[in-house]
Amino acid sequence: MSHVLAAVAWPYANGPRHIGHVSGFGVPSDVFARYMRMAGHDVLMVSGTDEHGTPIQVQADAEGLKPRELADRYNRVIVEDLHGLGLSYDLFTRTTTGNHYAVVQELFEGMYRNGYIVPKTTMGAISPSTGRTLPDRYIEGTCPICGYDSARGDQCDNCGNQLDPIDLINPRSKINGETPEFVETEHFFLDLPALADVLRQWLDTREGWRPNVLRFSRNLLDDLHPRAITRDLEWGVPIPLDGWRERTDKRIYVWFDAVIGYLSASIEWARRTGDPEAWRRYWNVTDGAGGAASASDADGDAQAYYFMGKDNIVFHSVIWPALLAGYSGEGSRDGEPGQLGRLNLPTEVVSSEFLTMEGRKFSSSRRVVIYVRDFLQRYDADALRYFIAVAGPENNDTDFTWAEFLRRNNDELVAGWGNLVNRSISMAAKNFGEIPPIGPDGLTEADQALLAVARAGFDTVGDLIARHRQKQAIGEAMKVVAEANKYLSEQAPWKLKDAADKPRMGTILHVALQVVSDANTLLTPFLPHSAQKIHELLGGTGVHAPMPVIEEVTDLDVGPAYPVLTGDYTQGTRWESVPLAVGRALAAPKPVFRKLDPSIVDEELARLES
Ligand SMILES: [Zn+2]
Numbered sequence: 001m002s003h004v005l006a007a008v009a010w011p012y013a014n015g016p017r018h019i020g021h022v023s024g025f026g027v028p029s030d031v032f033a034r035y036m037r038m039a040g041h042d043v044l045m046v047s048g049t050d051e052h053g054t055p056i057q058v059q060a061d062a063e064g065l066k067p068r069e070l071a072d073r074y075n076r077v078i079v080e081d082l083h084g085l086g087l088s089y090d091l092f093t094r095t096t097t098g099n100h101y102a103v104v105q106e107l108f109e110g111m112y113r114n115g116y117i118v119p120k121t122t123m124g125a126i127s128p129s130t131g132r133t134l135p136d137r138y139i140e141g142t143c144p145i146c147g148y149d150s151a152r153g154d155q156c157d158n159c160g161n162q163l164d165p166i167d168l169i170n171p172r173s174k175i176n177g178e179t180p181e182f183v184e185t186e187h188f189f190l191d192l193p194a195l196a197d198v199l200r201q202w203l204d205t206r207e208g209w210r211p212n213v214l215r216f217s218r219n220l221l222d223d224l225h226p227r228a229i230t231r232d233l234e235w236g237v238p239i240p241l242d243g244w245r246e247r248t249d250k251r252i253y254v255w256f257d258a259v260i261g262y263l264s265a266s267i268e269w270a271r272r273t274g275d276p277e278a279w280r281r282y283w284n285v286t287d288g289a290g291g292a293a294s295a296s297d298a299d300g301d302a303q304a305y306y307f308m309g310k311d312n313i314v315f316h317s318v319i320w321p322a323l324l325a326g327y328s329g330e331g332s333r334d335g336e337p338g339q340l341g342r343l344n345l346p347t348e349v350v351s352s353e354f355l356t357m358e359g360r361k362f363s364s365s366r367r368v369v370i371y372v373r374d375f376l377q378r379y380d381a382d383a384l385r386y387f388i389a390v391a392g393p394e395n396n397d398t399d400f401t402w403a404e405f406l407r408r409n410n411d412e413l414v415a416g417w418g419n420l421v422n423r424s425i426s427m428a429a430k431n432f433g434e435i436p437p438i439g440p441d442g443l444t445e446a447d448q449a450l451l452a453v454a455r456a457g458f459d460t461v462g463d464l465i466a467r468h469r470q471k472q473a474i475g476e477a478m479k480v481v482a483e484a485n486k487y488l489s490e491q492a493p494w495k496l497k498d499a500a501d502k503p504r505m506g507t508i509l510h511v512a513l514q515v516v517s518d519a520n521t522l523l524t525p526f527l528p529h530s531a532q533k534i535h536e537l538l539g540g541t542g543v544h545a546p547m548p549v550i551e552e553v554t555d556l557d558v559g560p561a562y563p564v565l566t567g568d569y570t571q572g573t574r575w576e577s578v579p580l581a582v583g584r585a586l587a588a589p590k591p592v593f594r595k596l597d598p599s600i601v602d603e604e605l606a607r608l609e610s
Pocket of ligand 1: 143144145146147148151156157158159160161
């Protein structure tokens with residue numbers, strides 16, 4: 001058994017999330033976590049909303065709200081959406097908690113003590129007319145990278161690159177249009193070059209990564225510079241050093257605080273379980289894959305998998321490991337770990353590509369968008385989860401079209417898997433009312449062959465999910481479904497109407513139901529909602545696929561209450577073939593999946609245009 005951390009990218013709380021956001025890493029990380037739990041591992045899946053930084057402050061300003069009020073609104077929306085998708089977080093929290101602030105400041109202080117965070121004099125903007133600091137969000141200009149003419153002081157919303165106000169071409173104040181003046185000011189920088197060697201050693205020991213992620217990450221190491229980790233901004237985590245703590249005009253940069261969320265959420269989870277040290281088994285124990293770790297632990301090893309879109313690779317394969325190594329005292333300046341101890345570097349950075357929408361880039365402002373909430377109001381969560389698994393942006397940019405969604409739902413999910421479930425359970429319920437026994441003639445070769453195919457699926461599908469090849473994994477599970485449908489057509493149990501044939505009919509249906517049960521387990525990580533229903537149709541009781549719950553909690557330290565996503569995932573089914581109990585009553589059959597009317601395509605396209 002391993003202790004497995006599933007660390008999922010933090011959605012930014014400046015609006016509702018669209019299906020592109022959940023396709024790349026939201027659903028795939030849940031599939032992985034569900035499978036690993038079913039396979040007997042001790043999994044901790046954490047994330048939360050990322051709530052600091054300029055964009056939230058700017059939007060709050062525009063709506064006359066405090067940044068926290070705006071973040072409250074979208075934190076709740078996002079929590080509800082992820083709940084609707086059945087994403088099995090142990091804790092989905094947020095970055096505005098007292099716990100998060102304390103953990104961010106602890107990492108900052110530890111890195112500072114070890115010499116990996118250094119003060120640097122840099123050029124900051126002031127307003128010439130008032131002489132006061134001009135926060136990043138009030139500076140606009142042309143992006144030096146892509147030429148977009150409304151880039152902000154800290155980031156270009158068009159190309160996504162991070163900027164410094166002084167990089168902008170024709171910078172101007174958004175308050176009064178004047179040209180800002182740049183004067184010397186002090187900020188803190190992460191000394192990435194002092195951590196380059198340890199990062200390179202760590203990357204050299206990585207196995208099984210998607211080749212493009214490894215290549216991209218290695219290239220980044222060839223050109224590392226110190227990186228500013230504080231900004232001229234009022235909204236964020238205060239700098240925990242004497243002389244800086246009370247300042248309201250300088251804050252820790254949002255990207256620095258957000259990546260620390262993986263650790264702070266783990267600690268918050270542990271504190272909420274009543275065992276405040278429980279997070280350490282995912283963070284302080286040896287990485288079984290090798291890497292920089294040195295200690296070993298009798299209670300199994302620890303692995304950490306990070307899930308994100310490709311635009312965030314740099315934060316997970318360079319910056320976050322640099323923070324962890326710097327805090328642990330492992331760079332060229334050495335040092336000692338702080339009170340959190342030596343922290344594990346990622347085992348694997350699992351990055352996805354992008355989902356486009358009817359051939360266009362998702363864009364909330366241009367209304368090329370389908371929000372998760374809207375989707376779930378009209379369609380089932382598992383219909384989306386199925387599409388993402390078979391046609392999501394795992395290795396290539398992928399286009400979502402309504403026509404393809406309809407086809408995948410109707411021709412594969414409903415006509416393939418739904419049909420197998422429906423006809424085998426209906427026929428058995430009608431003719432036997434329960435799981436029929438294997439008849440006196442025993443199993444034929446065809447019966448045994450099909451059972452073997454289903455049993456073999458546990459190794460094949462499980463191994464593919466563990467290696468983040470989910471498209472292939474669900475393809476293998478659906479092959480079992482196709483084989484079972486072929487078997488039923490060939491065996492044609494509906495023709496065995498005579499009393500003398502009934503034992504053989506029972507055998508065929510017994511085999512079919514066993515394979516439905518096995519295929520249902522194979523598909524559970526992908527389709528947890530329908531897996532629970534099918535488990536019940538087969539006469540099963542109890543929790544088959546555990547679901548997350550939303551809990552309203554109070555801040556553990558200082559701060560207002562907020563909703564979290566959490567759950568008890570210990571009761572689900574295991575990753576194995578479980579022999580069906582002969583004589584167990586079958587539930588009244590009802591369809592599990594919904595066939596969609598082709599008219600939805602035009603309806604949805606019209607919505608998109610409106
Ligand atoms: Zn740009």
